[in-house]
Amino acid sequence: MDLNRRNVLILGTGAVAMAALPLPAFAVDAGVDEAIAAFTGGADVADGGVDIEAPEIAENGNTVPVAVSADGASEILLLATGNPNPDVATFRFGKLSGDSSAATRIRLAKTQDLVAVAKMQDGSFAKAGRTVKVTIGGCGG
Amino acid sequence: MKRLLKSAIAVTALGAGYAIAGPGPDEDQLVIDGLEITTEVAAPEGSPLDTLYSGWRFRSDATQSLETDDFENPAMVAVEYGIELWETPAGASNKSCADCHGDVESLRGLRANMPRWNAEKGKPESLEHIINDSIVAHQGAEKWKWESPEMLAMTALIGMQSRGMPMTVETDGPMADWIDKGKALYYTRVGQLDMACSNCHEDNYGNMIRADHLSQGHINGFPTYRFKWQGLGSLHRRFSGCMKNIRAEPFKRGSDEFVALEAYLASRGTGLGIETPAVRN
């Protein structure tokens, strides 16, 4: 394909759209699998239906704003697959929660995938992932 | 020969090697809960810079947004502590700051003019010096350590009263000497990395050093909540950290050197809006 500007822009947009889709579980490891299994009791987990909002690039790994939501979820488990310990938080939505969503600020040790697993009111599970790049400062200042 | 080599390495590092041409300051406008803050202003006469940009303009959108809302700004918890301290009687006098000063709003403008000449001492002072002098002399209380939660809370609270005001420091009279001293420090290479403040903040602002977006190094936001510190920190702490990064032995907080540097930077940033307490990375 001719790499003129129009095509590069379209390719670029495509890449951005890809990042927003639920990712397959390619970047997870044993600790993460265990955490997910403990949450789901080993049940099947569908892909999709869970939204994770996070910056593409985090200026500082100490404070990364993240939001999770899943229509009809009673609980959402948030994991940072590249942290020494993947557990970040578990959100449990009560009767008066309004919608199954929450936002917080988290610590990421390095560039990695976030994974959010939602437990739906009907007992089923769904998950999505999102990559966050974590930068290291210049002089470390 | 050794000195030439060191300088050559430093210049190369910032010229071709480590500092990569970056995007420069962004176009975002800073409005904090309805108050417009000047983050871009023509540089004062004689400045080596054309336009002054607040450090806020070099930060990511996520970092910037935390400063636009007084609830989201994590420094505000310290400000609330400052209010508590302001109203609490202390020391042998059993008086609170409020007993003499009334509302803290009465100190509007104080931080905007820091550092301030103290005729009795024959030198300029930072806000921390002024606060300590007051609580010792007027409350009969113990001094606060420079980086203590109390001092940070109080400098954040008092600093915030000047928020939005242009940074202006007295540059005439006895201050001129100290500003010159600070200027000399600003341009002096120090440490194992043999770098001066100007190498990053004047020669390379807007560029990237690794993944850090270099600012012009202004002081209009201090004390500042830094993600790196996971908390509020003083200007002199930032100076100290920078010097350590260059592998230089840092001057002490409150030292003549840091006060001189603070005076120079205040003059160098004249016109920028005070953002205290700011949020940075």
Next chain:
Amino acid sequence: MAKVKPRVKVPKKAKAGETITIKSLISHPMETGQRKDKKTGDLIPRRIINKFEVTFNGEDVITVDIDPAVSANPYFQFDMVVPEAGTVRFEWTDDDGTVYDLEKKIAIG
């Protein structure tokens, strides 16, 4: 250590049945237990806020089980349905057993 202080942003009024957004923050170092004391080399023991619970007139709104990966000065934003006038109650549980709490009233109007 600096004081642990909670603060919340809750609208004072809402219409019956309206969904509102609530923000919360508590000053806390969230010591992960992985940092070393620079002088002694010893690990600084873990001490975090491990749970955040919100109820309205006694009904559950949201509960968060918190791990050390949540940033210092933990911040949470979430939504709540306001069925009637009442009191929102916030509780933060520290590893050391202390429970910090805050209550805010919401009127209907």
